Amino acid sequence: MSAPARRTDAVQNRTRIVEAARAALAESRHVHLNEIAKRAGVGQGTLYRNFPNREALLAEVYRRDVEELVSAASALLAEHEPVEALRHWLDRVIDYAEIKRGVLAALEPVAWQDLVAHSHNPIEGALAQLLDAGKAAGSLRTDVDAHGALLLIAYLGRLERGEWESTARPLMNVILDGLRRPDADR
Template sequence: MTREAGRPLRADAQRNRDKILSVAVRMFADEGLNVHFERIAKEAGVGTGTLYRNFPTREVLIEAAYRNELAKLCDAAPELLATMPPYEALRAWMDRFIDYASAKLGMADALRALVESGVNPYAQSHEMMLAALASLLEAGVRAGVIRSDISAADMFAALTGIALTSGKPEEREQAERLLDLTMDGLSIHHR
């Protein structure tokens, strides 16, 4: 992650930034749009100056928090494929998709306010998720464990449906069952 063109953040600065973004997602979800910057900074264990230096406005913080959640989701695909078989990697990514959707749902008011201010936090998000999902599906097809007739767009629609109906934390058990059912439908062994 870079701050200015080509100038990477120091490791401690990147850790602080990551802590701020993680806390911001949770606090916007739990307490809404008007959570005070001072509380976010305190919860993240940084000074308010550090928070304002990284995120000078509420809109910048909301957009960065959302984009960070999106990046964590999309970056997980190659990481999962590098550490587990394709079938398990896809299932693990689906769990992360529900986590992402929960965070996005929790931040709905903050994201809506951002859109109303003229910022589109969702630019390229659909394409990024489809690319991550396609890489997971393709790995499963190559390994002979996932059906080849399911597109990333179809899979994304299915996951979005699960997230919309079961994306709240208290609905996680149902989401897990629906994800398992989806995996059964994708599996070559269940045809």
């Protein structure tokens, strides 16, 4: 009977560690594992059992953010009209991009290139789902696909960290406005 409880504890510990790492990345690019263990309320041994090194932990933060971003597309479409779902999803992209920047800055180039390569198609697929719903509803342009929209969004990565807060959301609104059909009701 105690094995399932430990298993639940292990899953909860792993989740707390990832959440603590994500929070630390939002604050600084310099993430120290002992600080993350303290934030998560676990010992260093627990952290290292789950993540043998810093790179493994940061890669898991990145993967979880991608999974959440991708799964959010369907959930948002179930709750909102396509343009509003897209707006909420793009807000999540901004949050995701901020963490992505921290992860990529903290990882070696070979490691982050592999992560980005594996996340591109699922993210593009989620965006295509949102755009297709808007096109079908007549609210989004039909001449822009997910690949083109991602190219526009990717340029936000060129923003300096200091200008991110004040600039990313207004620019994302410009992208959203550009995706709307000019003749669609707003």
